[in-house]
Amino acid sequence: MLVFGTRPEAIKMAPLYYALKNCPDEFETLVCVTAQHRQMLDQVLQVFGITPDIDLNLMKAGQDLFDVTASVLTGMRDVLKEYKPAALLVHGDTTTTLASAMAGFYGGVPVGHVEAGLRTHDLHAPFPEELNRQVASKVTRWHFAPTAFSKQNLLNERVPEAHIEVTGNTVIDALLWVLDRIDTDEERKAALTQFLGARLPFDWQNRRFILITGHRRENFGNGFLQICEGLKELAYRYPAMHFVYPVHLNPNVQEPVNRLLAGLPNIHLVEPLDYEPFVFLLKHAHIVLTDSGGIQEEAPSLGKPVLVMRDVTERPEAVQAGTVRLVGADRDRIVSNVAELLDNPDSYKSMARAHNPYGDGKACERIINVLRNI
Numbered sequence: 001m002l003v004f005g006t007r008p009e010a011i012k013m014a015p016l017y018y019a020l021k022n023c024p025d026e027f028e029t030l031v032c033v034t035a036q037h038r039q040m041l042d043q044v045l046q047v048f049g050i051t052p053d054i055d056l057n058l059m060k061a062g063q064d065l066f067d068v069t070a071s072v073l074t075g076m077r078d079v080l081k082e083y084k085p086a087a088l089l090v091h092g093d094t095t096t097t098l099a100s101a102m103a104g105f106y107g108g109v110p111v112g113h114v115e116a117g118l119r120t121h122d123l124h125a126p127f128p129e130e131l132n133r134q135v136a137s138k139v140t141r142w143h144f145a146p147t148a149f150s151k152q153n154l155l156n157e158r159v160p161e162a163h164i165e166v167t168g169n170t171v172i173d174a175l176l177w178v179l180d181r182i183d184t185d186e187e188r189k190a191a192l193t194q195f196l197g198a199r200l201p202f203d204w205q206n207r208r209f210i211l212i213t214g215h216r217r218e219n220f221g222n223g224f225l226q227i228c229e230g231l232k233e234l235a236y237r238y239p240a241m242h243f244v245y246p247v248h249l250n251p252n253v254q255e256p257v258n259r260l261l262a263g264l265p266n267i268h269l270v271e272p273l274d275y276e277p278f279v280f281l282l283k284h285a286h287i288v289l290t291d292s293g294g295i296q297e298e299a300p301s302l303g304k305p306v307l308v309m310r311d312v313t314e315r316p317e318a319v320q321a322g323t324v325r326l327v328g329a330d331r332d333r334i335v336s337n338v339a340e341l342l343d344n345p346d347s348y349k350s351m352a353r354a355h356n357p358y359g360d361g362k363a364c365e366r367i368i369n370v371l372r373n374i
C-alpha cells in the first residue's frame with residue numbers, strides 16, 4: 001500500500017505506483033491518500049491518472065500540525081486494520097509520512113521509506129520536515145535512499161546497511177516520463193503551449209524568464225517579505241526580464257506575494273500549475289529561484305541554474321557540483337545572486353550544466369527489485 005497526501009509526494013510516488021501496477025502477478029497495489037493538501041494533490045492525481053483506493057480526505061480549514069498528525073495517525077490505524085497490507089510505502093518528509101510511518105509501526109506493518117536519509121540535522125530547518133523524516137527512519141524497514149550521500153546519513157544513524165538500497169530519486173523517473181510524453185505528442189505540446197500562453201502575457205518560449213516558487217514554513221513572515229522585496233527590486237532593475245511565479249495556495253504565501261508583487265508589469269503571478277505545464281515551463285526557464293526540494297532535484301537534470309532561498313539544504317549533491325547555490329530568504333543575497341547570473345555570462349555558464357546527481361530514471365525499478373525479495 002502506498003500512502004501520500006501532498007503534491008510532491010504524489011509526483012514522486014506516481015511512477016512507483018505504475019511500476020508496481022505493471023507487475024500484477026507479483027503485487028496487489030493499493031493507494032491511500034490522506035489529502036493533507038486537497039487541491040494540489042488532486043491536480044497531480046489527475047495528471048497521472050491515479051484513482052485512490054482509499055481517500056481519508058482529512059483537510060479542514062484552519063487545521064494545524066497537531067490536527068493533521070492526529071487525524072492521519074488514527075485514519076491510518078483504521079485503514080491498516082481493514083486492509084492488512086504486507087508493506088506500507090511512505091514518501092519523504094511530510095506530516096503524512098511521519099504519522100503513516102508511526103501507524104505502520106504501531107500496527108505491525110513493515111514500512112518502506114522512499115527518499116530516505118535526507119538530512120540537514122537541524123530540526124527547525126526545514127520545520128517540521130526534518131523531524132518527520134528522522135522519525136520515519138526510526139520505524140522504517142526498507143530505506144530507499146536516493147544517493148550515496150543519503151545512504152551515508154542513515155549509516156551514521158546506525159541503520160543496518162542491509163536495510164538500505166541506493167535507488168536514485170523517483171522524481172527523475174516522473175520528470176523523464178512527463179517530458180517524454182510531451183515530446184512525443186504534438187497535440188499535447190500544442191495544448192500546453194496554449195494553456196501557458198493564456199496565462200503569460202509575453203513570448204515565454206523565446207524570451208528569457210526567471211521561474212520562482214516558494215512555500216517553506218520557515219520562510220513564512222519575514223522570509224517571504226524579503227523574497228518579495230528582492231523580486232520587486234529585480235523587476236525594477238531588469239525591466240526586460242520576466243518573472244513567472246506560480247503562487248502556492250497557502251495563505252501565508254498568498255498574502256505577502258499578492259500585496260507586494262501584484263500589478264508589476266514584468267512579474268506574472270499565476271495559480272500553482274499542474275505538473276505537466278510546470279515541467280514544460282521549467283524546461284524553458286533561464287534561472288530558477290525556489291525553496292522547493294523537488295525542484296532542486298529536477299532543475300539540474302535540465303541544466304537550469306538554481307538559487308535556493310534557504311540557508312541549508314538536505315540536497316548537497318548539486319551544491320557541491322556548482323549548479324545549485326544557497327542564497328537564503330534574504331533580499332540582498334537574492335538580488336546580488338540573480339544580478340550576477342544575468343550580468344555575467346561566465347557565471348551563468350558555470351551553473352547551467354545538465355547533470356543528474358539525483359537519479360537516472362530507474363529508481364522505481366530498483367525499489368521493486370527490493371520489494372520482490374521480501
Ligand SMILES: CC(=O)N[C@@H]1[C@@H](OP(=O)(O)OP(=O)(O)OC[C@H]2O[C@@H](n3ccc(=O)[nH]c3=O)[C@H](O)[C@@H]2O)O[C@H](CO)[C@@H](O)[C@@H]1O
Nearest residue numbers: 008009091092093126129246272273274275278292293294
Ligand atoms: C524539505 C523538502 O525539501 N521537502 C520536500 C517536500 O516537497 P517540495 O519542497 O519539493 O514541495 P513543492 O515545491 O510543493 O513540490 C515540488 C514539486 O511540485 C512541482 N510543481 C511545483 C510548482 C507548481 O506550480 N507545480 C508543480 O507541479 C515541481 O516540479 C516539483 O516536482 O516534500 C516532499 C514529499 O515528501 C519531499 O520529497 C521533499 O523532501
